[in-house]
Amino acid sequence: MLSICKVYGVIFFVGSVSMFFTGVYFVGLDYSVVIEYKLLTLNSTSVVMSVLLDWMSLFFMSFVLFISSMVIFYSEEYMAGDEYLNRFILLVVMFVLSMVLLIISPNLISILLGWDGLGLVSYCLVIYYQNIKSYNAGMLTALSNRIGDVALLMSIAWMMNYGSWNYIYYLEFMKDDWMMEIISYMVVLAGMTKSAQIPFSSWLPAAMAAPTPVSSLVHSSTLVTAGVYLLIRFHLSFSENLMWLLLFISSMTMFMSGLGANFEFDLKKIIALSTLSQLGLMMSILALGDYYLAFFHLLTHALFKALLFMCAGNIIHNLGNSQDIRFMGGLIKQMPLTCSFFNICNFSLCGLPFLSGFYSKDLIVEVMSMGVLNIFIYMNFYLSVGLTVCYTFRLMYYSLTGDYNYFSLSMLSESSYIMLKGMGGLILFVVFSGSMLQWLMFSTPYFICLPILFKLMAFMMVGVGMWMGYQTAKFSPSYTNMSLKFLPTSMFLGSMWNMPNISTFGINFYPISMGQVYTKGFDQGWLEYYGGQNLSLSLSKTSSVLQFMSINHLKIYFMLIIVWLGFLIILWF
Incomplete structure (x- = not known):
């Protein structure tokens, strides 16, 4: 009898392949289909379920289903000791189906159904290992995302003025209308909460309390990319002021997360912060007006980030659930295949030629360089590129080279063939998907015209980042022996500019302390007396x-x- 993992894995894989080839057909014809199904008619009011199928939704769905099929195959062994494996797989399936509903919706109501489905199921998955840390992370994730849900509900209320919630028909036509401007501000707020932009960034590293297969899904193609995808769909209605605001926030998110990852020692949190950095990059190029490139990077990033988490999961699995990179070392000798996959994904993340990340990331940076912008945005982009390479090489130095720093009596092996097969299904796409998607998506290539210094700037920053990453890993003092003079600075930079404190302690402490004052002074004081x-x-x-x-x-x-x-x-x- 086939296990539930194999059944859903095969279904998703077949669905992914069929959607990909349909998407290729739609790209060739520049074709899109809107299917409307009338659910209910009541006194001349129609309730209609709409489905939008164009090359963008088909490609994204095929990538989501492909990654989730590999993650489900991988989960069969990773979650093998779990008593409720079937429940876990069904939660993952619900998560993926919520994302699919969001992708194919040209209607704000059905988008809200998919959006809330993602939020609710993600809460169940984050608190899956039931302990205090998971509960805190789950509440932080759920409550941060509720802000975006409320913004989406308000935009639904404003869109009633147009007589229909099929936003796809109004975006360009009503661009100059003040009501559409309010709706677009609300949608951007919703996208910022889901994609964890400043000041909603703290839930993303906290959500690492979920099992690693869930992290792989969340950070590659489902939860966090939903915000970027929504903004890509709404990009026609954005005003210039809104795009400037989004550009500033997203570029600062990109810089902040890259800086924070250099001070982090938790393997999964480093990869989570790298996701946040890439989300900032997607949002930045979207705010600069190029939604094609944002979508291109969204797809290529999904593949290598999913595999990066799967490799991290295999390493954590073998190290007896230890996630601290200081305990790792010399893993390349004991786990050569996993480390090879890990290296290729890291190089793709850095944008090394000619892996998939290079095609999207290098193009984004060069298109930004060709635009007429201020020095702040220009330097922010290149510093973020350098920081990405810096924390990646620091991670590789700690985990792959040197001496093994964990228990001397331990068993490291690559006998987990099911997990390796799930990872092996993604590796070819990590290498080749960038060039393949570039041939498919862009009918005419981008013409880049830059001076030689600007052209080599990205390579220079990659080189500087490599050197800095090696230096910080080799000579970095731990927090215990760091001089007290630098401790506050490093704590501030390493804790995402105190955002986790602000969004947990900062929000809880003052209302609760005021509540105590009110209780003592009023409820049990003067109000009670009078x-x-x-x-x-x-x-x-x-x-x-x-x-x-x-x-x-x-x-x-x-x-x-x-x-x-x-x-x-x-x-x-």
Whole structure:
């Protein structure tokens, strides 16, 4: 009997292949289809389910399904000891189907269904290993994403003014309308929360509490890329001011995450911060007006990031669930195939010629260099490229070279053939997908005209990044022996500019402390004295008087008669 992993893996793989070839056909014809299915008609109001099939949605769906099929194959061995493996796989399937619904929706209501599906299932997956750290990470993830959900609900409310939620028809036509501007601001806010841009960045590294196959899916093609994909769909309605704002925020996110990864020692968090850096890069080129390039990098990045997490998962699996890179070392000798895959993905991430990451990343940087921009954005892009190479080589130095730093009595092996097969399914695409997608997507090639110095700038930054990464890894002091003078700076840079503190402690502490003041001063203080407590006291005093009268009613009756007779005598005389 086939296991649930094999069944869903095969279904997703077949779906991926068929969608990819359909997408190639649609690209060739420049063809798109909108399918509308009327669900309900009530008093001339129609509830219609719409599906948009064009080359962009088909390509993205094929990549999502292909990566998820490999991740499900991989999970069969990675999660083998789990008692509830079937439940885990079904959660992953729900996660993927929510993403597919979001991709094919030209309608804001069905986008919200897919969007919320991603949010809810991601919460279930992040808290999968049930411990305090997972619960905290799950709440941070869910609550950060709720801000974007509310923004999407508000944009749905504003779009009622147009008579339909099929946004795809209004974007360019209503671009100058102030209502469309409000909607586009709301959509950008939603995209920023889902893709973890500043100031919503802290949930992305925290979500590493999820199992590694989930991290592989989340960071490559599903949850975090949903925001970028939504903005790619909405790009026609963005005003110039909104694009400048998005460019500033995304470029700062790219720089901040690259800097933070150089101070991190958790293997999965380093890769998570590299995802954040690449999301900033996609958002930046989208804000510069080139949505084609943003989508191109979205696809190439999905492949090598999925494989990068799968390699990290195999390393963590073999090291007895240790994620600290300082315990690793010399892994290239014990796990040669995994480390080869790991190296190729890292080189692709850095943009080394001629791997898939090079085709999209180098093109983005060169198109940015050709634009008329300020020095801030220019330097930010190149510094971020250098930082990416720096933390990648630091990671490779710690994990792959040198001496093995973990327990002397340990068992490192590459006998996990199912995991290796899942990883092997992706490696060819990590190498060749960049050139393949470039031939498919761009009917005419980009013409790059730059001076030789500008042309070589990316290679110079890669070289500087390699050297810096080697130096920081070889000579970096640990936090224990670092001089106190540099400790606050390194803590600030390494903790994503204090964003996790602000979005957890900063949001929780002050309302709770104010609540304590309010409780003591008002609820159990003056309000209690002048409110319930005082009322209770007055009523109890009155009732005690009435009770006294009711108990002694005969004596009081006779006394009242005497008083009454006395009163009459006084009046008589």
